[in-house]
Amino acid sequence: MDVERFIEALKALGLPLSEEQVDQFQRFESALYKANEVMNLTRVPQEECWRRHFLDSLLFQNLIPRHSFVLDIGSGPGFPSWPLACARPDVKLTTIDSNGKMHGFLKEMSLSNMTVVKERAENWKVNERFDFVTGRALAPLSTQLELSARPCRIKKFVVPMRGASDRELFETVDLEPLGLKFVETVERELPGTDIIRLFPIYEKVAKTKPGFPRRWAEIKAYPL
Secondary structure (H helix, E strand, O other): OOHHHHHHHHHHOOOOOOHHHHHHHHHHHHHHHHHHHHHOOOOOOHHHHHHHHHHHHHOOHHHOOOOOEEEEEOOOOOOOHHHHHHHOOOOEEEEEEOOHHHHHHHHHOOOOOEEEEEOOHHHOOOOOOEEEEEOEOOOOHHHHHHHHHOOEEEEEEEOOEEEHHHHHHOOOOOOHHHOEEEEEEEEEEOOOOOOEEEEEEEEEOOOOOOOOOOOHHHHHHOOO
8 A cells, every 4th residue: 555545445434544644654664674774563564554554553533532532552663653653743642562672662653642661551550540542453352452451541431453353252251350341342343354343332331340351361360
């Protein structure tokens, strides 16, 4: 996907970009693939970056209310957090990842409305701070929900980025200890492909029970 098609695809999603924002995306692409030569940050070929990294990260941006505090768990080199922060300067993004090289790269590329945290999500002592919690390619669904629930505010939302193969799982996770309630699934097609992205929406309706998220070994051994 070239830059022009990316811009047109975003217009269709109701997200026009300024020239300055497009320049920021171009600089990020160049920096990512220069760093990738020695740091192995992504396996997506550079010619697919604008579609599979940038556009994919923005497919659900209209689900995020204006001026939200957003958390991206397991952000890697910055997806979906960096494209969201660049294209949506009204939101405040926090990214968390335990990988040092991912954290280092993203910290260098951070924007004024981004905070970059190096920590394991299950060890991060943050409670009910965010309006919208998400993450891409982050663990099995039940694990992602367990890591996402505590940082989410009451009456706000956890919205994982998932693939079509997870469709049958959205209502099978034990949500009661997390304080979450399944609301609906939003489905989007990645333009120029036959790839379907699913965004299950979970509302935080009660406080997450003490002890959640559990230790990593327990999460893996006894998924919800």
